[in-house]
Amino acid sequence: MPGLDRAAGRPLHVQVADALRAQIRDHRLPPGSALASEVALQERFGVARSVVRQALSTLVAEGLVERSRGRGSVVAPARQHHRLVQRASGLYAQMAAEGLAVGTEVLSLTEEPAAGQDRWLGGDRVLRLERLRRVDGRPLARIRTALPLPRCAGLTAEELTDASLHEVLTRRFGARPTGGRRQVRAVAADTDLARELETRPGAPLLLLEGQTQDQDGRPLEVFATWHRAEDIAFDVDLETGPSSSDPPPLPPPPDRDGLRAAAEQAQQLADRLRELADRAG
Numbered sequence: 001m002p003g004l005d006r007a008a009g010r011p012l013h014v015q016v017a018d019a020l021r022a023q024i025r026d027h028r029l030p031p032g033s034a035l036a037s038e039v040a041l042q043e044r045f046g047v048a049r050s051v052v053r054q055a056l057s058t059l060v061a062e063g064l065v066e067r068s069r070g071r072g073s074v075v076a077p078a079r080q081h082h083r084l085v086q087r088a089s090g091l092y093a094q095m096a097a098e099g100l101a102v103g104t105e106v107l108s109l110t111e112e113p114a115a116g117q118d119r120w121l122g123g124d125r126v127l128r129l130e131r132l133r134r135v136d137g138r139p140l141a142r143i144r145t146a147l148p149l150p151r152c153a154g155l156t157a158e159e160l161t162d163a164s165l166h167e168v169l170t171r172r173f174g175a176r177p178t179g180g181r182r183q184v185r186a187v188a189a190d191t192d193l194a195r196e197l198e199t200r201p202g203a204p205l206l207l208l209e210g211q212t213q214d215q216d217g218r219p220l221e222v223f224a225t226w227h228r229a230e231d232i233a234f235d236v237d238l239e240t241g242p243s244s245s246d247p248p249p250l251p252p253p254p255d256r257d258g259l260r261a262a263a264e265q266a267q268q269l270a271d272r273l274r275e276l277a278d279r280a281g
Helices: 012-025 038-045 049-061 091-097 116-121 165-173 191-196 256-280
Strands: 065-068 072-075 081-084 102-113 125-135 138-148 177-188 204-214 219-228 232-235
Touching: 012 038, 012 049, 038 049, 049 065, 049 072, 116 138, 116 219, 138 191, 165 177, 165 219, 177 219, 204 232
Parallel strands: 081 232
Antiparallel strands: 065 072, 102 125, 125 138, 138 219, 177 204, 204 219
């Protein structure tokens, strides 16, 4: 357990809460485990009991710790969020639909030369958007997005803060995300991702990468999203399709008007061929 910096301007109860929070979030104190008693924490940190109680109250308010008679303070069960990866709707829309408090911090918004996968967007420059998304106040995902220029020029950090990017694109440019490709990989958090997602370097993350098209089939975005692996599960809806041995489905029969039109075109073609044959013979 790290010591407290008594010369710092931060209150002692905040430092105690920070130390316990860090142990909870990197699973040194896993869900369901009991915290040390108030007396033990008081001795460990060398602070008054009122400081320990205030720190524990902060963690209870954040939903990280539960307190009950007879059990003391226990690390709260982890709540795992679910995301349907085959949906064109983004993380914001799916989490908000569940009634969760979703927040988005725009870390940067800059114009850059297109490179690598960004070239799929079809231009020489892209609008690079870096965001951090929190759910119920806790960091869940770090998002990097490339948008086509000049199509998406004029977007501001203010309108993308605490907002769905897809909703903004639909409202501003009439570009509605409808499809694309996705892939999921397990990666380890580097130092920057660990700091932003409030986890430890080397912690497991789930990286979702993909490309999204709009309703007209035009490239709309290239993105990469790093998720805290312990806080999210990716769900996939399966549909039963024909096996490789099944014959392909027959096309629907044309209606009567279509048959009549086809017959008239065939008759006109036959008459034309007969006329040409008479001239040649």
